[in-house]
Amino acid sequence: MCRLATVIVVTSGKGGVGKTTTSASFATGLAQRGYRTVVIDFDVGLRNLDLIMGCERRVVYDFINVINNEANLNQALIRDKHVENLYILPASQTRDKDALTKDGVERVLGELKQSFEYIVCDSPAGIERGALMALYFADEALVVTNPEVSSVRDSDRILGILASRSRRAEQGDSPVKEHLVLARYAPERAHRGDMLSVEDVLEILGIPLLGVIPESSTVLQSSNAGVPVILEESSDAGAAYGDLVERFLGKELPQRFVTTQKKGFLKRLFGGS
Amino acid sequence: MLLRSLHFTHEEPLPFELKGSLFTLTILHLFQLDRAAIERHLAEKVKQAPGFFNNTPVVIDLENVVESQDGWDFSGLSEALRGYGMVPVGVRNGSAELQAAARLAGFPVLPESRSAGSAKKPDRADPAPARSRIVNQPVRSGQQIYAPDGDLIVVGTISAGAEVIADGNIHVYGALRGRALAGVKGDLEARIFCQSLEAELISIAGRYRISEQIDTSDRCKAVQIHLAGDRLMIDHLTR
Ligand SMILES: Nc1ncnc2c1ncn2[C@@H]1O[C@H](COP(=O)(O)OP(=O)(O)OP(=O)(O)O)[C@@H](O)[C@H]1O
Numbered sequence: 001m002c003r004l005a006t007v008i009v010v011t012s013g014k015g016g017v018g019k020t021t022t023s024a025s026f027a028t029g030l031a032q033r034g035y036r037t038v039v040i041d042f043d044v045g046l047r048n049l050d051l052i053m054g055c056e057r058r059v060v061y062d063f064i065n066v067i068n069n070e071a072n073l074n075q076a077l078i079r080d081k082h083v084e085n086l087y088i089l090p091a092s093q094t095r096d097k098d099a100l101t102k103d104g105v106e107r108v109l110g111e112l113k114q115s116f117e118y119i120v121c122d123s124p125a126g127i128e129r130g131a132l133m134a135l136y137f138a139d140e141a142l143v144v145t146n147p148e149v150s151s152v153r154d155s156d157r158i159l160g161i162l163a164s165r166s167r168r169a170e171q172g173d174s175p176v177k178e179h180l181v182l183a184r185y186a187p188e189r190a191h192r193g194d195m196l197s198v199e200d201v202l203e204i205l206g207i208p209l210l211g212v213i214p215e216s217s218t219v220l221q222s223s224n225a226g227v228p229v230i231l232e233e234s235s236d237a238g239a240a241y242g243d244l245v246e247r248f249l250g251k252e253l254p255q256r257f258v259t260t261q262k263k264g265f266l267k268r269l270f271g272g273s
Numbered sequence: 274m275l276l277r278s279l280h281f282t283h284e285e286p287l288p289f290e291l292k293g294s295l296f297t298l299t300i301l302h303l304f305q306l307d308r309a310a311i312e313r314h315l316a317e318k319v320k321q322a323p324g325f326f327n328n329t330p331v332v333i334d335l336e337n338v339v340e341s342q343d344g345w346d347f348s349g350l351s352e353a354l355r356g357y358g359m360v361p362v363g364v365r366n367g368s369a370e371l372q373a374a375a376r377l378a379g380f381p382v383l384p385e386s387r388s389a390g391s392a393k394k395p396d397r398a399d400p401a402p403a404r405s406r407i408v409n410q411p412v413r414s415g416q417q418i419y420a421p422d423g424d425l426i427v428v429g430t431i432s433a434g435a436e437v438i439a440d441g442n443i444h445v446y447g448a449l450r451g452r453a454l455a456g457v458k459g460d461l462e463a464r465i466f467c468q469s470l471e472a473e474l475i476s477i478a479g480r481y482r483i484s485e486q487i488d489t490s491d492r493c494k495a496v497q498i499h500l501a502g503d504r505l506m507i508d509h510l511t512r
């Protein structure tokens with residue numbers, strides 16, 4: 001394989017903004033388009049990537065087992081049941097975060113780089129060890145933000161850490177490439193001023209916008225069903241993740257879910273979004 | 274700062290309270306330990322301006338004394354100074370031997386200070402100019418950047434929750450949304466420049482304003498901030 005593997009961290013600072021949802025759909029989207037992809041759950045102790053990917057019942061070994069040489073990668077990697085080219089490296093539910101050592105993470109990433117093109121790291125919330133380890137080796141970052149002040153503030157904090165405490169920053173290499181993912185966006189509420197608008201968030205964070213993911217009840221439904229929402233192509237959120245992956249791979253597409261939609265008579269009558 | 278003694282009941286009036294304060298004192302920079310020469314000079318000075326030194330508290334600075342003598346007679350010097358109206362209150366700088374002798378004569382040894390009025394000529398003919406620190410990235414929430422001895426130049430935005438600090442001026446080529454503290458070592462001439470004033474706090478030489486105290490007419494404007502007396506002034510930059 002001649003293509004150099006790319007490590008992408010999905011991070012946010014604040015919890016519950018949609019990192020794991022984004023990691024699952026982003027990794028699935030890359031694999032769907034033919035790239036050999038692995039997604040790693042760095043949320044030691046609170047693993048739920050495997051739930052969202054629907055593979056929780058096939059977990060035998062985990063990331064920490066591999067770091068501690070208690071299992072090898074082939075034993076721990078789970079093949080995704082929805083798309084080809086996709087593997088999941090689950091987090092340990094029982095260990096604590098100190099098990100994530102810099103040397104250990106580096107070794108595992110090094111091995112994964114032999115056989116994958118994209119390595120997606122689902123970061124835990126916060127700025128503690130787990131989050132720092134998830135971003136340390138990153139080449140690119142998807143910074144997930146919700147349109148509210150505290151979430152944006154935390155993302156700003158994470159951007160500062162990416163720029164100062166990642167390996168690229170420490171070694172003086174070219175900086176980690178930053179992408180903004182604005183998740184759970186509700187155009188009507190932004191329009192009314194209940195939420196920050198896309199422009200507000202861009203003004204504060206000042207990094208390129210990769211995608212706006214609308215607030216959608218399909219996300220919860222598909223999570224519960226263990227199917228990444230990007231596979232629900234007819235839903236707004238699924239389509240938005242599809243566009244996001246295309247943009248990541250270089251296509252120029254307009255943002256589709258940022259304006260308020262005028263509801264038609266029937267929709268107004270029967271509700272629905 | 275106010276330290277009240279807590280040992281007294283309310284009925285008993287307080288016999289004292291302790292307060293910190295700053296005084297301007299006359300510094301006598303001593304060059305030699307020659308008592309006779311010192312007295313001759315003092316007499317001359319007093320002849321020029323009689324009564325000038327009446328009850329003037331002085332600190333004896335020993336920094337420029339090269340000789341060092343064990344047990345030099347500070348009490349004698351003290352008497353001589355008092356004879357000309359000065360009230361010696363302490364010594365500072367000087368060798369350990371001289372300081373010991375001063376303590377023996379009942380003088381407190383005051384901490385060294387890098388005061389502007391030092392009699393000593395600078396060693397170097399032209400001191401190196403203060404360096405500016407240039408930051409080419411945005412300063413994000415949680416980050417703190419300090420430029421010691423000089424100016425801080427930030428090409429980018431200072432986020433809310435970030436802090437930039439300089440001994441000299443601060444220049445922000447972007448929005449200033451966090452905290453900016455210029456002249457933190459007391460430089461009253463220091464200034465802050467920014468392209469959009471949205472700061473949480475601005476401060477020059479310890480005088481500060483918080484966000485609430487910034488007028489709405491100054492918000493989101495390109496400004497320079499400087500001191501006029503004790504007041505922080507915000508001037509709009511016009512193009
Ligand atoms: N676009 C969306 N619309 C509606 N709900 C969403 C959307 N994205 C995420 N959610 C919901 O928000 C919750 C948190 O999502 P998720 O677990 O992906 O966040 P996280 O950032 O990984 O959280 P943590 O910090 O705990 O790891 C879930 O209940 C998820 O279903």
Ligand SMILES: [Mg+2]
Pocket residue numbers: 019020021043123124
């Ligand atoms: Mg998560």
